[in-house]
Amino acid sequence: MKGYKAPLADMRFLLEQVFDAQNEWQQLPAFAEMADLETAVAVLEESAKLNEQVVAPLDRNADEQGVSFENGIVKTPDGFADAYGQFAEGGWIGLCGNPEFGGMGMPKSLGVLTDEIGYGASNAFQLYGSLTAGAALCINAHGSDELKEKFLPSLYSGAWTGAMDMTEPQAGSDLRGIRTKAEIQDNGSYKISGSKIFITSGDNDLGENVVHLVLAKIATDKGLSKNISLFLVPKILVNDDGSLGDANGVSVGSIEHKMGLKGSATCVMNYDDAEGYLIGQEGRGLAAMFTMMNYERVSIGIQGLGASEMAYQLAAEYAKERRQGVAADKSMRSGEFNDSLLVHGDVRRMLLNIRSLNEAGRAFAVHTGLQLDIANYGEGEAAEWAGAQVGLLTPLAKAFLTDRGLDSTVAGQQVFGGHGFIREWGAEQLVRDCRIAQIYEGTNGIQALDLLGRKVVANRGENMKRLLEQFSAETSAMTNVDAGHKDSVLTAFAELQGATAELVDAARNDANLVNCAAVDYLNAVGYTLFGYFWLRMCNVADEQADEQFASDKRLVTDYYVKRVMPLAAHHLRLISTGAGATMALELDRF
Structure with a gap:
């Protein structure tokens, strides 16, 4: 079997x-001098080269060998440290990072594509860089100038x-129950004590230090505060000159x-009077952490x-080569004992579902990614609307892409x-590796609640209405698409808008509706x-020089509109049944 090839x-x-x-x-002024198509294509080609030739060949062994833990030391699979060195040397961790501290300052709309290449090559390997980039993003957004100068260059460099x-045994999706404690010291730092579980990349042998962003509650005379704060806690303390000092707790x-x-190290982390530094404001840790969380969710x-x-x-590739059975359509038969799997409609159905x-x-x-770029670097109403779109699209990106994945x-x-x-x-490994994506960074059910409850119902559906109206107008203006397909998509928009308005109204009188319908x-x-x-793709496809493309x-547009998109109407029909059937069975009857 051939290895991974980036869809360049x-x-x-x-x-x-x-x-x-x-x-x-x-x-956008932030990108005007550095981001152009030629540069972007070169970035994608280099990402493909590294991931296809260096990272992807490690993925099978990483699954079989796994991460080891002996005498308190975490060791990643064979080859990961060398590959990560090449990954870091190429500047990939800081691709979208702040140039003032060593990042490359590239747009997130390019970064999502290099992320895909990385995950396609190896889910496990890509996570180490992704968590590092996310931590840097949070520090850059909320950390003090001192913390930025001390930690960002070494994070961006790899x-x-x-x-x-975040997670503790008694506090998973509901973080209000965390017990990790932070005690302020005379020098303004904090002593952090407690334990966390399920910490991706919690430790490894890929770098010289691990920078933890830890949620904790500040100790007061009356016990732990109710509000949660965020702290930067390095595995090894960092001296004022940026060099590494003593081991932290x-x-x-x-x-x-x-x-x-x-191949990804998921750790139980213990903090024993570890020195930590407040990021952002006291009691506003979740707001700061969600800068990283939203990045990680995308x-x-x-x-x-x-x-x-x-x-x-x-x-x-397998379906092209594997020969089983004969084609039902005699015109597709090869004349040999059996035919390619691709002559069978059910195999085509599965492959076209995936591809579409x-x-x-x-x-x-x-x-x-473009909305993230505009929201972060644009101005005025355009940036505001892009930010509102990000609010709608982030839970959708996390949940819909991983469910379909x-x-x-x-x-x-x-x-x-x-x-x-x-x-x-290799097919069974992909199933196992992909399964966690529906669970961590907020389960997909919680993402759905975020979308419907916080982003739609709480907003009276206004942002969703605006988004659907914008996309409907753009669809209506398309001139190079099948008229029937256009009508189908416009009808789907109208049905979704109608269902949204009904849900917003009905949720006032049924406390269970949002949870059941989300x-x-x-x-x-x-x-x-x-x-x-x-x-949108079909409308401009003829601009490609490649006629087959x-x-x-x-x-594939025809297949999606006829065979996959009708699932939207199916889900709307389920919503229309309300919450009654779901909530009728009494608790003690489960």
């Missing part, structure tokens, strides 16, 4: 034809790695033995997309038949928006 032609098509990214970037430490209690992502959505892309590549979700998901990711890896495994259940083909609502939004992105876009 599709990525360039999105940046150049679909989103006119160069023009978008040059409207000399140090980063981790996000940070240790690994154990590593988790997991279903998948075995990144984990891309994890689902990257795994799904690899699943498609493996399954499509992947290519629309990639477009959705770039759009989300698992669906796709399972479908890819199914194409292999019995060979998909054994190790050598997942179906998120799915309805996802399938509908993907229809829009397919038409354009033809493929039109054919």
